[in-house]
Amino acid sequence: MEPERLLLALDFGGTKLTAGAVSTSELAASGERRWWAHRRVPSPPGSNAQSDLEIMMGLARDLLATAEAPLAAVGVSFGGPVDAARGLVLLSHHVPGWEEMPLREWLEERLGVPAAVDNDANAGALGEYRFGAGQGYDSLMYITVSTGVGGGWILNGQPWRGADGMAGEIGHTVVDPDGPVCLCGKRGCVERLASGPYVAQRAREWLKAQPDRGRILRALAGGDPLIRSGQALEAITAKLVAQAAAQGDDLAWEALEIAARALGVGIGNAANLVNPRCFVLGGGVTKAGERFWEVMGRTARETALPEVHFDVVPAALGDDAPLWGGVALAEAQVRCT
Ligand SMILES: [Zn+2]
Structure with missing residues (x-):
């Protein structure tokens, strides 16, 4: 059996910041959705990229402080356009200062483990596919209908992001x-x-x-x-x-x-x-x-x-779908290494 390690998922939403961690051995053993630890805070009014990053790192450190197992990888859902291949946030429609922010690199430098970043609709699709209502389907479209209408694709068991990362709109x-x-x-x-x-x-x-x-x-x-x-x-x-x-x-x-x-x-x-x-x-x-x-x-x-x-x-995962997508993104990083 593999030694226990932790996967960290981060969700930068428009109005809230969430971090969750799951244990790889628990995931492998039961396949059950259970947070090893989970923290959510509202994004304060007047926040910018720097302040949101500081709050998120605070949540992550807090989660990991009592962990005995080492961190294996980080997966991030971001509420705005992302170049997933380059791990780059393009901008946020809600929070200033995110333009062309190399979030993957930033996290890898600070946490010392591989990271992956995607937009919230793609992450939501991945979360539902891996852990939610999409389990057992090898192709699906995830659609979220709230303040806006977003969507993400899973085709042949993989996220399909499109040539510009704009698939699913x-x-x-x-x-x-x-x-x-x-x-x-x-x-x-x-x-x-x-x-x-x-x-x-x-x-x-x-x-x-x-x-x-x-x-x-x-x-x-x-x-x-x-x-x-x-x-x-x-x-x-x-x-x-x-x-x-x-x-x-x-x-x-x-x-x-x-x-x-x-x-x-x-x-x-x-x-x-x-x-x-x-x-x-x-x-x-x-x-x-x-x-x-x-x-x-x-x-x-x-x-x-x-x-x-x-x-x-x-959908089965509610507001946590993008965060579970973060877990799936982190999981894929571990499989790659
Ligand atoms: Zn329109």
Whole structure:
């Protein structure tokens, strides 16, 4: 049996920093997901790359301080574009100072073990593939639907990152060319129709324009006067819309249905192009309930050719999917050595 060593996983999210460690012998013996140790802190307001790195190194040192087994490798999920082959963070959309940051080299110098770095969508795909809902599939697309819509591919058991590291950007595939303008400048992207903030925005606009509808949603948001005065706008989130829809609110359901259909068309198109065996879906919006899943799955199957078969399943690892992807990245480093 191999001597016990530790794999360290780091997740630089937009709003939080997480570090976790697992034991290689435990992983080999049981294959069970269990953190040997795990720490998560919010990224403080006004942070930059340097301060986030210092906080993360503090978490890592704290995790490893009591370890008797040596560290074998580090795997990193980063919430922004990454050149995985060079271990380079290209930039962060949330935190300044990350431009062209050689994160792999930086970590290898400080920790003295091999490191690997990838973006959070690819890491999430790898995490679900190795430890979550994607186990047993040799090809899958992981899609996360929350503030944005991101995606990552596993093909033939390996991450497929694309020529520019941009593979999996299903959020900015167009499903309605005449639809509303997306942040990226195009019209009718999956993200523009299906992400949480846009589901909420749609519901708010309809509540204002259609005073006779959305009774349950209005009540959940604190009552109609608050909505009329604009004070309840922040209370109307995608989660609240889903809650109202589950209780039978038609307006709320219609706002969600647009998201379910947009995702379904995106999935069906991706299925036709690449023919993966499975789509693993995570993120807050995918917790919108059975009806949401039914419409999304049906639309995906109607969009794809009848000869193209695939499963659409909920993610198993939740917010920890990218961190488990970090474990898988670290594991691959150990196998290489
Ligand atoms: Zn877009």
